[in-house]
Amino acid sequence: MNRRAVILIAPSTALKGEEFADASISLSNRYADAIIAAGGLPLIFPATTNRAICVESVQRCDGVLLTGGDDIDPQLYAKELPEELAKTLGPLEPERDKWEAALIAEVFEQHKALFAICRGHQMLNVALGGTLIVDIARQMPGALNHRCTERKMEPVHEIQIAPDSLLARVTGRRTLGVNSTHHQALGTVAEPLRVVAQSSDGVIEAVELKEPGRLPFLLSVQFHPERLIDNNAIFLLLFGRFVTACQERLNL
DSSP: OOOOOEEEEEOEEESSOSSTTOOEEEOOHHHHHHHHHTTOEEEEOOOOOOHHHHHHHHHHOSEEEEOOOSBOOGGGTOSOOOHHHHTTOOOBOHHHHHHHHHHHHHHHHHTOEEEEETHHHHHHHHHTTOOEESOHHHHSTTOOOOBOGGGTTSOOEEEEEOTTSHHHHHHOOSEEEEOOBOSOEEOSOOTTEEEEEEETTOOEEEEEESSGGGSSOEEEESSOGGGTTTTOTHHHHHHHHHHHHHHHHHTO
8 A cells, every 4th residue: 555645734833832831833623634535644844943854844745735824924025014004913923934934945945745725825925035915904995805714614705716727627617715814915926926816806816836847736825725625525626636746746
């Protein structure tokens, strides 16, 4: 029996966890459950900025999953923010920003598969040289409400998908209803990436590589497919294609 593809999952962090109120890893089980359902073996990254550990962790895995979480430090993409935007920022995880940037660099260096979700979608863009819209409501007047956290388990708006994209090939769809739990979004898109899905107000909902051959797989989405798989199998297809790409590389 061939071994399962190992998927390294990047977690959130918490200043005070359950055990002795220590600094801790925090991660919804839904990410790992989705990887298992897709046939992969999830392992959690130890949340360290130790570069040697980042390098070896990516070496030992077949793909990396970047997950949701808090806002990214604006110093990484905008040196100065107006006060009205700065006050919209939620908790920051600067150490997480560092080790996720290191993981992304290693993914490209080691030619591994990458699936990025929500915050991970934003971090990928920042790590590759792009910027973020700090607060959609303030910077995009008339935009949809993208911060529907109370409806995180259900679609709240549609996205339009480019017909020549990986996302379209996997889902077989040109439009797709998705959930939406964010107040930030991609601004200037990093040079290696291209936009492949948007909501009706222009918010970027998915990006892929301009040159797909650079990695075995790269899909980056602003929504949370791991929260939609129970009621719509189309979202499990995203994890399935990711794990399959990791498995194909493993079997070379």
